[in-house]
Amino acid sequence: MSNLKIEKGSSRRSAYDLRDPNADTIERHTLAVIVDNEAGVLARVIGLFSGRGYNIESLTVAEIDHTGHTSRITIVTTGTPAIIDQIKAQLGRIVPVHEVHDLTVEGASVERELALFKVSGEGDKRVEALRLADIFRANVVDSTLKNFTFEITGSPEKIDAFADLMRPLGLTEMARTGVAALARG
Amino acid sequence: MTQPITGAQMVVQALKDQGVDVVFGYPGGAVLPIYDEIFLQNEIKHVLVRHEQAAVHAAEGYARSTGKVGVALVTSGPGATNAVTGLTDALMDSIPIIVLSGQVPTFMIGNDAFQEADTVGITRPCTKHNWLVKETDALSGVIHEAFHVARSGRPGPVLVDIPKDVQFAAGTYTPKVKANTSRYQPKVKGDPEMLSRLAEAIATAKRPIIYSGGGVINSGPAASQLLRELVDETGFPITSTLMGLGAYPASGEKWLGMLGMHGLYEANLAMHGCDLMINIGARFDDRITGRTQDFSPNSQKAHIDIDPSSINKVIRVDMPIIGDVGHVLEDLLRIWKSQGRKTDKAALSKWWAQIDEWRAVKCLEFKNSDTVIKxxxxxxxxxxxxxxxxxxxxxxxxxxxxxxxxxxxxxxxxxxxxxxxxxxxxxxxxxxxxxxxxxxxxxxxxxxxxxxxxxxxxxxxxxxxxxxxxxxxxxxxxxxxxxxxxxxxxxxxxxxxxxxxxxxxxxxxxxxxxxxxxxxxxxxxxxxxxxxxxxxxxxxxxxxxVEKHENCFPMIPSGEPHNKMLLPNAETQNQITAPGAVLV
Missing domain, CATH: 3.40.50.970 (Thiamin diphosphate (ThDP)-binding fold, Pyr/PP domains)
Structure with missing residues (x-):
């Protein structure tokens, strides 16, 4: 709970003091939520978002401590500053939730996403796809005579850009993992 | 207690250890082992209701009138789904109750068995927390944790779903003191710096009001005493939500009556016209605020609440204080007294004169009748x-x-x-x-x-x-x-x-x-x-x-602010505007 902007027991540093309370601009925030890895915990988190009408842009979850059985859920969400604060406070209320970090306001962070692309093509298109993949530092993880499967890691924007380039070159299938993020330093 | 006992025995033992004296419930196939254990003892009284919804509301009534956790026991499937309304009611009003539900045996879960329902799935959004216990060894620890979660922090309903094979199997009992309650420990103490700010605001306020709610009652009798002390100490007028009635006595001279949609004229106008609002354990519900854009436009607002998500949810406040009402009021009074502060007596007497004018409207007067009971x-x-x-x-x-x-x-x-x-x-x-x-x-x-x-x-x-x-x-x-x-x-x-x-x-x-x-x-x-x-x-x-067509006044029409109240005998046509009409 230590990094909630509205701290339990002290709200001196409530988000009210940090940002314009009347702003109705939609912000994109990346939240890292540390939870007990128990049955139903993901349903609780997702149910909170659907039940209260909040957005989920992406969500990733995996156990990060196999002895303590804690998982890290990384959620990219959008909303007004007031809604973002509500989301964090509501997450903090869930019993198996230990910590809620707003990586977007807690200083610099790194965000990475992994994606697999299947690109089918022949001749020049096939060569061009391979050349662009090289520029984007995408790896070929599978190839047949008709298609390549690329693996690319990077910010969501980089993956979007790569997808835009691959589309005219024969992009047939894509799988994205959603964002994993950590605070810098 | 090292000898293994059955899951059903554990349930009864855990209830006894938690000091439960009465359970409201209704038997059925999936809870028969627990009912067998209830039959074999005399310490816990079981009340057989006629519908599971009633068991949960009865547990709520028990909890509200004692401050203890109320207990309901229902069977799987329809027993559990009938409990949903009561659980939601308790969640909305922050009432500590525990519902124990039977479930089909673990090896049949997911097979659409007779009287099977996904009880933890159905009740997830209407409980503070719920558990499906799949191993007898974990059962008593979970029940103790469930009591802890129900009564700690902002109280609320919890549900423990117990498959029938878990009730029959033997396991090791975890005593209350050894149960794991460490992961849920909400902070109860308010931020001293913010309390100092509030003390200063109390000293300089010219048109203050205390707006108290169900949180005062949930915090325990001591919190109500401290609230009364705060009112005596400051001489501030006090109003309360529906849920908070009784925390301050209705016969007290500073009492303005209930506020809100059908609240008293003086209470709502004082809320609208105040320059300092101290919200103690209430949540700016829409029955209270009316149109939020026009809610108490010229006041500094303090909000004492144990639930961080209540802060700034509906109304932006200037002094958020997250903590238990009892602890916060105790600290506030200590700070107030140690700083030797005084309220602005001259301003307060002017404010009371204004309030007395509103009181003179006598908003609860009604036209009585000799022939029909009003x-x-x-x-x-x-x-x-x-x-x-x-x-x-x-x-x-x-x-x-x-x-x-x-x-x-x-x-x-x-x-x-x-x-x-x-x-x-x-x-x-x-x-x-x-x-x-x-x-x-x-x-x-x-x-x-x-x-x-x-x-x-x-x-x-x-x-x-x-x-x-x-x-x-x-x-x-x-x-x-x-x-x-x-x-x-x-x-x-x-x-x-x-x-x-x-x-x-x-x-x-x-x-x-x-x-x-x-x-x-x-x-x-x-x-x-x-x-x-x-x-x-x-x-x-x-x-x-009684009179068949009597209307309930005063009333703030939906979509209107506090100062647009309808008084008794008001013109009732076209009082609600089109935007107000979509509100409930």
Whole structure:
């Protein structure tokens, strides 16, 4: 709970003091939520978002401590500053939730996403796809005579850009993992 | 306790260790092992309700009137789904209850077995937390943790789903002291710096108001005492939400009455005109705020709440203080006294003069009648004839609920049980059973409307079986009164489906259940009839035939701010604007 902007027991540093309370601009925030890895915990988190009408842009979850059985859920969400604060406070209320970090306001962070692309093509298109993949530092993880499967890691924007380039070159299938993020330093 | 015991034995043992003396429930296939253990002991009394919804409301009534955790026991499938309304009600009103539900055996879960339902899935959004216990060894620890979660922080309902094979199997019992409660430990102490700021604001306030809520009652009797001390110390006027009635005595001179949609004129105008609002354990519910953009526009606002998500959810506040009301008020009073601060007496007397002008409007006056019982008059007489007794009041939901809140006076906390947040018709009758079980010698009255009352009328059987002398005081207008009122105000007097054409004869109904029935239609007979009800040692259905078309005033029409109240005898046409009409 230590990094909630509205701290339990002290709200001196409530988000009210940090940002314009009347702003109705939609912000994109990346939240890292540390939870007990128990049955139903993901349903609780997702149910909170659907039940209260909040957005989920992406969500990733995996156990990060196999002895303590804690998982890290990384959620990219959008909303007004007031809604973002509500989301964090509501997450903090869930019993198996230990910590809620707003990586977007807690200083610099790194965000990475992994994606697999299947690109089918022949001749020049096939060569061009391979050349662009090289520029984007995408790896070929599978190839047949008709298609390549690329693996690319990077910010969501980089993956979007790569997808835009691959589309005219024969992009047939894509799988994205959603964002994993950590605070810098 | 090292010897293995069965899961069913664990349930009963854990309830005993938690100090449970009464369980409200209904047996069924998936809880039979637990019922067998209940049969084999005498410490915990089981009350057989007639519908699982009633078991949960009864547990709520028990919890609200004692401050302890209420317990309900239901079977799988329909037993659990019937508990959903009660769980949601308890979640909205922050009532600590625990529902133990049976489940089909673990090896049948997911097979669409007989009376199988995904109980933890269904109840996830309407509990504070819930558990499906798949191993007997974990069962007692989970039950102890469930009690801890229900009563700690902002109280609420929890559910433990126990498959039948887990009840039969043997395992090791975890005593209460060894149960893991460490992961849920909400902070109870407020931020001292913010408390200092609040003390300063109290000292400089010219038009202050204290707005208290159910959080004061949930915090325990000490919090109500501290609230009274704060009012005495500052001389500030105090109003309260529906849920908070009784925390400050209705006879206290600083009491302005309830606020909100059907609150008192002086309370709502003081909220609108104040320069310092101290919200203590309330949540700026929409019944309170009216139009939020115009809510108390010129005030600094402090908000004391144990739940961080209540802060800035509806109304932006200047001084958020997250903590338990009791702890926060204790610290606030200590800071206030140690700093030797004084309030602005001159400004306060001017403010009180203004409030007295509003009070002079006498917003609760109504036109009485010699020939027909006005519901307000019935409430006044009930108050006059019962206020000196050891009295607990429950209500259903609707006009009668608001009249009870307006015309009955509550001197102590935990004496008023009503469904506030969810507005559950059918709440009051089973809740009154829970109250009576907790306080066998007290006078328990359920003020009801006939429509709400019929929603759980089967519970008369429970009351008769367990000799609970609860008085069902029904204000019978043969209408869904509040619906009818809104249709009059909002839908051009088209009374769509708000008239109950075939009501039972309530006196005969009482007799059919083996209870006493009284009917009263003449205002001249009312006092004697109420006395007859009070003198009867047993459950009574009191059918009070009242004026059929009475509206409940004062009222803030939906979508309007506090200062646009309708007073009694107000013009009722076209009071709600198109944007207001979409609100409930």
């Amino acid at each position: 519901p307000q008059y019935a409430m006044q007489r009930l108050e006059a004839l019962t206020k000196d007794r050891d009295r607990y009041i429950c209500t259903e939901v609707g006009q009668h609920q608001m009249w009870a809140a307006q015309y009955l006076g509550f001197e102590e906390p935990n004496r008023w049980m009503t469904s506030g947040g969810l507005g559950t018709m059918g709440y009051g009758q089973p809740a009154s059973m829970g109250v009576q079980m907790a306080h066998p010698d007290a006078l328990v009255i359920n003020v009801a409307g006939e429509a709400s009352w019929l929603m759980n009328m089967q519970e008369m059987g429970t009351m008769v079986q367990y000799r609970m002398p609860v008085k069902q005081f029904i204000l019978n207008n043969e209408r869904l009164g509040m619906v009818r009122q809104w249709q009059e105000l909002l839908h051009g007097e088209r009374y769509s489906q708000s008239w109950s054409e075939a009501l039972p004869d309530f006196v005969k109904l009482a007799e059919a259940f083996g209870a006493k029935g009284i009917q009263c239609a003449d205002p001249k007979d009312l006092d004697d009839a109420i006395k007859e009800m009070l003198d009867h040692d047993g459950p009574v259905i009191f059918d009070c035939l």
